[in-house]
Amino acid sequence: MTASERHVLGLSGGRDSAALAVYMRHYHPEIDIEYFFTDTGKELPEVYEFLGRLEGVLGKPIQRLNPDRDFDFWLKQYNSFLPSAQTRWCTRQLKLRPFEVWIKPMLAEGTKVYSYVAIRSDEEYREGYTSKHENLVVRLPFKEAGIDKAGVLELLDSSGLGLPKYYNWRTRSGCTFCFFQQKIEWVRLREQHPDAFEEAKRYEKTALNGGSPFTWSQGESLDELERPERVEQIKKDHAERVRRSKAKVSVNPLRPDDEPLDIDDLYGQAKACLACHK
Structure with missing residues (x-):
């Protein structure tokens, strides 16, 4: 890695991004990756516990990117209209915006930023991580390596990290009141x-x-x-x-x-x- 390169990996508190962090540490130790988590202030307590355990596995801290305005501020800005699948202002203002603010100086000074995203090989690539800057390069290691859901579970098991504790009752991370909940x-x-x-x-x-x-x-x-x-x-x-x-479902003998x-x-x-x- 040169001084004009930085490598970043965003963690949601979910399964796949944690597995990607484990994967990169194990298979690409030569890359100095900066791990970050954008805290909305409305996360499940199990998410914070999982991130703490993940830091122990990675052997390095996970940087917290706190938005400069919290959920209550933005709720007022949107006239108390709740975020929804049609109007996802929570993701835009509390997740994407702090990341963009963080990397903006890096990109402005000519640094090439590689962002690693946990899209699995058994998932379609979806919009949302397409780079809008010539110095921001999106990498999909799981896609490139052919790692699917079973591979993600194996990575978490073998590392000793396991699944987040909220998997006992809910299988996705996100805010406590996420509108995508069933x-x-x-x-x-x-x-x-x-x-x-x-x-x-x-x-x-x-x-x-x-x-x-x-x-x-x-x-x-x-x-x-x-x-x-x-x-x-x-x-x-x-x-x-x-x-x-x-x-x-067919029983998997493995x-x-x-x-x-x-x-x-x-x-x-x-x-x-x-x-x-x-």
């Missing part, structure tokens, strides 16, 4: 982190009172979603999805414990924000 994830958030669920309800009520057309969960408010009879129905529907999905079922496996691939969920 109904069952909202139910489990209420069970696992009731304070975070109540905070999401307060944001939603403020937004609806201000004229926002969006609720966090499509088609119903969190007040409606948490009614006992609705919770029971959501759990029943989810259990049936799991049953049907497992009936279709992983007798089976690969964990992702939410996207059960409900279809969501076009989630890669900066938050990879």
